[in-house]
Amino acid sequence: MDRRLSRAARRVCAGLGLTLALVAGALAPASADAGAAPADTARTEGDAVRIMPLGDSITGSPGCWRALLWADLVEAGHTDADFVGTRPGDGCGFEYDGDNEGHGGFLVTDVAARGLLVDWLARTEPDVVLMHFGTNDVWSGVPTETVLDAYGVLVGQMRAQNPGMRILVAQIIPMDSDRSCATCGQGVEDLNAAIPAWAEAQDTAESPVLVVDQWTGFDADADTYDGVHPSGSGDRRIADRWLESLLPLLA
Incomplete structure (x- = not known):
């Protein structure tokens, strides 16, 4: 754990005490896709963001970039940031707001086809979505255009729940073809190359769609432990990229 993270953890445990009814379900370990946490949906004026x-699993199993990002937001003064989702977080070495919608093994195309996001949104009522989705689709050989169509379905569902939804879509982290599938490396590149134009077509003033480059500079050898899932250094890189894009929205 780096010194920056230790400082954030001490602030969380000591100074913030924490205003963390947020943290309630965060320390319970979560298996692949069992034990969905009950969601609180009561909203009042002046609620946290x-x-x-x-x-998929890059977000949820354990997805410790979320813990780092939450600690960074707290350190930056955004103590009102409330991570939401129907799933609790895994242990990442310190207390954090672990709620998330990271489902190990899921394909974004399947989530769109089955309408699963509609219920997740209704139960958690987010204002902002951080979406890193498509790794399993690439591994399964799903064409780029099909993945983008699924992204569009999810954006429509987000806006049906909240017309002002702010949507951050990642160009996903690379995969090592030697440790995943022979076509995975190129498949990720093809998807990421297509995302900016897709996002521009989806973007609106009321509900912006912002691209977050999680791909450039991410080393599938050094920053993953298996060619797919982020290691500690990968989690740090992912958290930093999300933070850079989130801070202007929360200012």
Whole structure:
């Protein structure tokens, strides 16, 4: 754990005490996709900004970039940031707001086809979505255009729940073809190359769609432990990229 993280953890445990009814379910370990946490949906004026991390195992199992990002937001003074989702967080070495919508093994195309996001949104009512989704689709050989169509379905569902939804979509982290599938490396590149134009077409003033580059500079050898899932250094890189894009929205 780096010194920056230690400072954030001490502030969390000591100074913030924490205003963390947020943390309630965060320390319970979560298996692949069992034990969905009950969601609180009561909203009042002046509520915290509700942020949904959305994706597959890179987001949810354990997805410790979320813990780092939450600690960074607290350190930056955003103690009102409330991570939301129907799933609790895994242990990442310190207390944090672990709620998320990261479902190990899920394909974004399947989530769109089955309408699963509609219920997750209704139960958690996010204001901001951080979406890193599509790794399993690439591994399964799903064409880029099909993945983008699924992204569009999810954006429509987000806006049906909240017309002012702010949507951050990641160009996903690379995969090592030697440790995943032979076509995975190129598949990720193809998807990421297509995301900016897709996002521009989806973007509106009321509900912006912002691209977050999680791909550039991410080393699948050094920053993953298996060619797919982020290691400690990968979690740090992912958290930093989300933070850079989130801070202007929360200012």
